[in-house]
Amino acid sequence: MADRQEVLVGAVAYSANVVPIWEGIRDYFAESSAPMDFVLFSNYERQVEALLAGHIDIAWNTNVAWIRTLRRTGGTAIALATRDTDLVFTTVMVGRAGSGLDGIESLRGKQVALGSRDSGQARILPLHFLHRAGITEADMDLVIFDSDVGKHGDTGRSDLDALRAVVDGDADVAAIGVNTWNSLRAGGDGAVADLAVVWESEPYSHCNFSVLETLPSERTRPWVEHLLAMDWEIPEHRRILELEGLTEWKLPDLEGYRSLTAAMDEQNISDHW
Amino acid sequence: MSFDLTVRLIEAVGATAAGTTVMVPLDGPDEVRTAASWADATGNTVLMVHPDPVEIYRGRIADPIDALSPERRPGHRLWIYTNFHCNLACDYCCVESSPTARRRIIEIDEFAAIIGEAIAADVAELYLTGGEPFMLIDLDERLRVATAARPTTVLTNAMQWHGERRRRLDALPRDNLTFQISLDSATADLHDRHRGAGSFAKAIEGIGVATELGFRIRVAATLGPDAGTTEQELERFFDDLALEPDQRVIRRVARQGSANAGLAVSRASLIPEVCVTADGVWWHPVAAIDPTMKVVDNWAPLRTTIDTIRDEYRTHRIANDVLASSFPCA
Numbered sequence: 001m002a003d004r005q006e007v008l009v010g011a012v013a014y015s016a017n018v019v020p021i022w023e024g025i026r027d028y029f030a031e032s033s034a035p036m037d038f039v040l041f042s043n044y045e046r047q048v049e050a051l052l053a054g055h056i057d058i059a060w061n062t063n064v065a066w067i068r069t070l071r072r073t074g075g076t077a078i079a080l081a082t083r084d085t086d087l088v089f090t091t092v093m094v095g096r097a098g099s100g101l102d103g104i105e106s107l108r109g110k111q112v113a114l115g116s117r118d119s120g121q122a123r124i125l126p127l128h129f130l131h132r133a134g135i136t137e138a139d140m141d142l143v144i145f146d147s148d149v150g151k152h153g154d155t156g157r158s159d160l161d162a163l164r165a166v167v168d169g170d171a172d173v174a175a176i177g178v179n180t181w182n183s184l185r186a187g188g189d190g191a192v193a194d195l196a197v198v199w200e201s202e203p204y205s206h207c208n209f210s211v212l213e214t215l216p217s218e219r220t221r222p223w224v225e226h227l228l229a230m231d232w233e234i235p236e237h238r239r240i241l242e243l244e245g246l247t248e249w250k251l252p253d254l255e256g257y258r259s260l261t262a263a264m265d266e267q268n269i270s271d272h273w
Numbered sequence: 274m275s276f277d278l279t280v281r282l283i284e285a286v287g288a289t290a291a292g293t294t295v296m297v298p299l300d301g302p303d304e305v306r307t308a309a310s311w312a313d314a315t316g317n318t319v320l321m322v323h324p325d326p327v328e329i330y331r332g333r334i335a336d337p338i339d340a341l342s343p344e345r346r347p348g349h350r351l352w353i354y355t356n357f358h359c360n361l362a363c364d365y366c367c368v369e370s371s372p373t374a375r376r377r378i379i380e381i382d383e384f385a386a387i388i389g390e391a392i393a394a395d396v397a398e399l400y401l402t403g404g405e406p407f408m409l410i411d412l413d414e415r416l417r418v419a420t421a422a423r424p425t426t427v428l429t430n431a432m433q434w435h436g437e438r439r440r441r442l443d444a445l446p447r448d449n450l451t452f453q454i455s456l457d458s459a460t461a462d463l464h465d466r467h468r469g470a471g472s473f474a475k476a477i478e479g480i481g482v483a484t485e486l487g488f489r490i491r492v493a494a495t496l497g498p499d500a501g502t503t504e505q506e507l508e509r510f511f512d513d514l515a516l517e518p519d520q521r522v523i524r525r526v527a528r529q530g531s532a533n534a535g536l537a538v539s540r541a542s543l544i545p546e547v548c549v550t551a552d553g554v555w556w557h558p559v560a561a562i563d564p565t566m567k568v569v570d571n572w573a574p575l576r577t578t579i580d581t582i583r584d585e586y587r588t589h590r591i592a593n594d595v596l597a598s599s600f601p602c603a
Contacts, residue, residue, distance in 0.1 A: 099536060160594075189593065
């Protein structure tokens with residue numbers, strides 16, 4: 001590991017907004033006892049490799065990237081913090097309002113649109129929840145959109161492609177992250193008004209700041225304490241929190257990763273790329 | 274080109290991430306033209322012109338219409354409601370047709386003029402519907418005009434082919450003409466529940482008549498919330514009728530007209546299928562009496578109206594794509 005004072009945080013550049021988000025977070029930490037800088041990766045797999053190699057101290061990981069990190073470290077990796085919104089993340093199945101579809105069982109025999117193969121919310125977990133309900137691939141007509149592979153669904157692109165299939169009559173429902181659904185509803189889009197949630201999953205955990213156990217706690221503790229001190233009521237903090245999609249940083253809930261762990265086992269999803 | 278305007282454009286668009294938009298304040302139509310010219314020359318796109326500012330998209334945008342298969346592109350297909358009255362009064366009818374509905378007939382001269390405009394607008398296929406088109410005893414005259422111009426499909430309940438109408442049916446050309454016959458279930462119960470007692474048997478009889486006379490047919494079902502396992506039963510029934518996949522249509526009831534339940538539809542959520550009625554031009558035939566779906570009062574000039582519909586569709590789709598880049602990280 002490089003000898004440096006600053007904590008180096010890795011994040012994936014899923015959109016151009018990532019730059020002002022992390023510049024804002026870096027500025028927030030500049031006057032603290034745990035100053036930080038950041039580096040951006042083009043995909044989560046590259047970021048996990050960099051964390052394991054010690055090129056970065058902390059990785060802002062999706063839930064899929066976290067499980068891979070955990071497995072690659074023999075279960076010793078540590079999750080430091082998460083967003084409040086990551087603790088109550090869900091997948092929603094969205095169809096056209098008035099379709100008569102209601103509940104996961106009603107999806108048997110239907111066209112189900114799914115997002116990218118590395119998206120926890122739009123592909124891996126929906127398939128797991130369907131399987132758990134006794135609905136296999138053979139019981140559905142799957143419509144697949146591998147639109148943003150490497151970003152683990154962060155761009156929302158494959159969610160939107162799946163939703164578009166519903167709007168265009170090419171699928172009965174789309175499995176998407178609740179964050180995408182809430183963003184669309186907030187926009188007042190006319191097409192969204194013609195859609196409705198057919199089923200919503202149980203909550204599960206999503207992103208977290210992941211570290212190796214070898215990173216000394218005297219480096220992580222002040223960093224986490226300063227992170228948790230970000231305050232929605234302070235305008236300059238709020239700007240960053242809104243861009244990143246949260247109101248408060250929280251400690252992670254590791255139980256919330258159980259469903260994804262089971263899903264990745266069941267679907268034989270690699271711990272690597 | 275104004276130096277000040279150019280600098281403003283470079284500053285604003287230069288600071289904008291690819292795939293997102295920025296509003297640039299402008300002063301008058303000359304500056305709008307300048308901005309459009311600058312955007313085109315620099316690899317950017319003017320998305321919309323608002324009363325004062327112009328909205329510029331950073332980068333080139335692929336035309337969302339090009340992403341549609343050719344037959345789904347707005348303007349490929351033209352629907353014409355020849356009339357609105359019907360011998361049936363189906364309880365889910367999207368345009369509230371019935372024997373007592375206001376007729377709103379498009380007479381033959383006006384019909385021929387519409388077909389002429391459709392040809393000029395490069396429409397590739399025609400769909401005639403109603404009401405029940407065969408309520409018009411002289412429908413055959415319209416069908417001759419239509420089939421001489423483009424492949425034509427007529428939506429019908431196939432219950433009117435008797436007497437003079439049958440004689441005129443016999444004399445119709447077989448080329449370029451398809452009858453899309455309504456049949457909502459494989460047995461009489463469900464079909465008759467929504468469309469009227471005895472209508473199932475007559476529809477089956479009509480399918481037989483059209484087939485015997487050598488017409489190409491397609492069979493179309495409209496399924497409501499009470500359809501249950503009808504879809505599977507219908508597919509088996511269609512197999513028995515030896516219908517090819519492209520001769521089968523099964524769709525859900527839309528919450529329009531007489532239907533108080535069914536799929537929610539709107540301009541924002543439907544790929545437009547341009548539709549002409551005696552009252553104007555509509556976004557889609559499934560909503561040809563919904564005021565929010567009306568595009569213009571007059572069908573002429575049709576090419577201009579089709580362009581307007583394409584532009585609205587294009588703008589909405591592009592706006593949705595821009596929205597995609599504004600989502601917070603998952």
